Amino acid sequence: MFKELYLIPLVIYIFSYIVFAFKDKKSHKFFVYLVYAGFICQTIIFLTFLGIKGFAVPVHIDRFVFFNAWILMLVVIIFGFFYKVEYILLYITPLVAVNLIIAFFVPHVHVRPVMENTDRIILLTHILLILIGDSLFALAFIVSLIYIFQERKIKSKKNLKILDMPSRSGYNLELLDNINYICLKVGFPFITIGIVMGIYLSSSLFKTFLIVKPIEIISLITWFIYAVLLHERMAKGLRGKRAAVFGIIGFILILASLGFSFYFFPAFHGFE
Amino acid sequence: MDILIIGLNHKTSNINERETVSKKLLTPELRLEFTTKLLELKDESGRQLIKEIAVLTTCNRSEFIMNLSYWTQGKGGHAIKNYIAKYFFDDLEKEKILYMYLNEDAVRHLFTVASSLDSMIIGEPQILGQLKGAYNEACRFNTSGQFLNKLFHKAFNCAKTVRTETKIAASPVSVSYAAVELSRKIFNGLEDKKVLLLGAGEMGKLTVKHFIKYGVKNINIANRTAEKARNFVEESFEDKEKTYLHVIDFSEYYKNLPNSDIVLCSTGSEDYILKYEDILPVIKMRKQKPLFLIDISMPRNIDPEINKIPNVYLFDIDDIGKMIENNIEVRKREADAALDLINASVGEFMNWKESLNAVPVIISLRNKIKNLLESELSRYITDEKEKDIAVNSLTNKLLHEPTMLIKKSSLNPDGINSIKTVKALFNLDAEDCPEVFKKRISETTPENAKTAEESLSEYNENKIKLVK
Structure with a gap:
């Protein structure tokens, strides 16, 4: 039910890409507007769900994925607004689109209801924090990819023609690196609190603190990677390509942990 | 009511001939004298041949854009051409280096020139400014009327369209500008960046001027003889630019490296000034902040190995040259698209006429x-x-x-x-x-x-x- 609604923003995003294929400035502007339109559409759908169901648990998994897509878009749009780098939309939209597709095809799984009321609030906060953190890291991942691609081009000095696009003046290494750093700085606290809450929830769910669950191990590894990266950046001024590689590895681990929790060991993550 | 353009450019004449012409048109007074003489030209029945005239002189071309009187026939045009050849060269033979365009061809030629398709370097931006200068001068001399006004405005308009709708001016084709463009690919805004210039040469001057234009406010200059550096600053830069420039002792340049984001090197040294092992500690001191090195000297002054250090980007004159070559190709391709736009503008103007x-x-x-x-x-x-x-x-x-x-x-x-x-x-x-x-x-x-x-x-x- 309502799943078909996910296709509306998806279609808008796909259409926006078709528009982008026309290589002139006007269509680039139109592309940005279309993406905004898609986001507004997502927001409306999200608010409608909230109006119908409220924060009631159990919630379907596809709602979460849809929510994830919404948060991701929100984070990127806020970022683009502050840093005047609308071109990031170009790279983040496919990620959002993939999220929407997953939301459309994902099976109807429920989150197991947690007993006490206080836990319910913690569960919602946990989801929210983790999703915001993940979205920021996803942005960092995309930016890192662009960075590596761009840096290689400048270093190898080949095919410099592609560098000369005045309409995309946002493409410079320093800015990409800064965005990467800010994503890390802002996203890390979210992830940290989110993971702590997750561990608390799982211990209250399984009534013991000591059972080692794959989801916990992998998220702790991810957390550790990001912690090292943050430390290196702050203390030693790690920058550029290495930082970008770190960011990419971290995000792959995040994807892995999500995969683990949703597909391989759903029971450990509180799904039925 | 006919538009006639007579002139010579880098394609039709050699530098000596262009020099002869431009010498006689060097100052506004000389140009005024020449235009008055041209306006005094009469046909057999004593009628004025030319109604409006504007003179365009640049280093690569001298052109006279004229609006002829109603009665001026083809013969009149040739008379004007003869007169011009005689005026500048005292030699009618030289007439053949002058080209002559009439009406639609003339309009098309002017629009092509304004759009910088006829320039030695296609897409260079100066020509439009020079054309505007020529038009302003014609207005000042009162030699431009309704017709040339419309023609020039249409030409400016056309040039602007070509510039915005095609990529003709998108990619840099001069070394100095390419250097600035490259640094903009690495740094986010140049306002707070520091530039270190090693050696005081012509190329360095042009590049520094470009950097200042793009907002760099802190430039250190080091030369082996400090006196020469001071003279260089004194002679080559305007007062406003001088406030951004600081001459430092050559022995201090290495100390300055960790604080500099962009290093321009154009000394006459025969050996590497910056070696691989010099830069390694520098980049550590910079906490891995990117360092952009531009080596525009021949033979090279910066060890090419340096490019392998992470967060250090080194470009020598060859790399930039290759980049420019590519861009020139791009511009040539874009020129075809520009021609369509020009033809449309010519059509509009001819309709108006x-x-x-x-x-x-x-x-x-x-x-x-x-x-x-x-x-x-x-x-x-x-x-x-x-x-x-x-x-x-x-x-x-x-x-x-x-x-x-x-x-x-x-x-x-x-x-x-x-x-x-x-x-x-x-x-x-x-x-x-x-x-x-x-x-x-x-x-x-x-x-x-x-x-x-x-x-x-x-x-x-x-x-x-x-x-x-």
Whole structure:
């Protein structure tokens, strides 16, 4: 039910890409507007769900994925607004689109209801924090990819023609690196609190603190990677390509942990 | 009413010839002298050949953009060309290095020049400024009238369209500009970046000027002889630019490296000044902040191995050269797209020019109707003001559609018939000659006015013959 609604923003995003294929400035502007339109559409759908169901648990998994897509878009749009780098939309939209597709095809799984009321609030906060953190890291991942691609081009000095696009003046290494750093700085606290809450929830769910669950191990590894990266950046001024590689590895681990929790060991993550 | 362009450029002449011409057009006074002489040119019946003129001189071209009088024929054009050749070279043989374009070709040529398609480096931006200068000067000398005004404005417009709609000026083609563009790919804004220039040479000067233009405010200059560096700053830069420049001792340049984001190297040294092991500690001290090195010296002054260090980017003159070569190719391809835009603009301008042919007819038609109305209405309306209002509004209402028809028909070759019909219907040929002419006559000196009046009647006779 309502799943078909996910296709509306998806279609808008796909259409926006078709528009982008026309290589002139006007269509680039139109592309940005279309993406905004898609986001507004997502927001409306999200608010409608909230109006119908409220924060009631159990919630379907596809709602979460849809929510994830919404948060991701929100984070990127806020970022683009502050840093005047609308071109990031170009790279983040496919990620959002993939999220929407997953939301459309994902099976109807429920989150197991947690007993006490206080836990319910913690569960919602946990989801929210983790999703915001993940979205920021996803942005960092995309930016890192662009960075590596761009840096290689400048270093190898080949095919410099592609560098000369005045309409995309946002493409410079320093800015990409800064965005990467800010994503890390802002996203890390979210992830940290989110993971702590997750561990608390799982211990209250399984009534013991000591059972080692794959989801916990992998998220702790991810957390550790990001912690090292943050430390290196702050203390030693790690920058550029290495930082970008770190960011990419971290995000792959995040994807892995999500995969683990949703597909391989759903029971450990509180799904039925 | 014909546009004529006579001139020479880098394709038709060698540097000596261009130099001879530009020397005689060097100052505004010399140009004024030349234009006055050209305007004084007369045909056999003593009529002025040229009505409006503008002179464009750049290092690669000298061109004279003229609007000829109504009566000037092909012979007149050649006379002008001869005169120009004689004026500059004292040698009629040299006439062959001058090119001559008439009407549509001339308009197209001017638009191509304005769009920088005819330049030595396609897409270079200076030409438009130079053209604007030429136009402003013509306005100052009072040698530009309605026709050249429209022509120049259309040319500026066309150039702007070409610039924005094609990628003709998108990619840098000069080493100094390419260096700035590259640093903009690495750094986010150049305002807070520090530049270190090693060596005081011409290339360094141009590049530094470009950097200042893009907002760099902190530039250190180090040269082996500090005196030369100081002279270099004194001579090559404007006062405002000087405030951003600081000369430092050459022995201090290495200390300065960790604070500099961009290092420009153009010394005459035969050995590497910056070696691989020099830069390693520097980048650590910079906490891995990116360092951009540009080596524009020959032989190279910076060890190419340095490019392998992370967060250090080294470009030498060859790398930039290759980049520029690519860009020149891109521009050539874009030039084809630009030609279409230019052709469209030329079409628009020629339409406007053709529609001017209808202006005399429209004016005399309006005058006729106005006079009739005035004489008739004065019987019934005594108040002058009211009468004027009534006459004007009636004329406008009556003639709106015929005017549109005349304007439209003047654009196509068969339209002459409709104009002829209008003339026959209202018996326009016999009486008043176009007002425009009278106005022009009053503008010129009494001496000229006489000849002009004579020529006017001749013109009308010719016209009647033509129409018949």
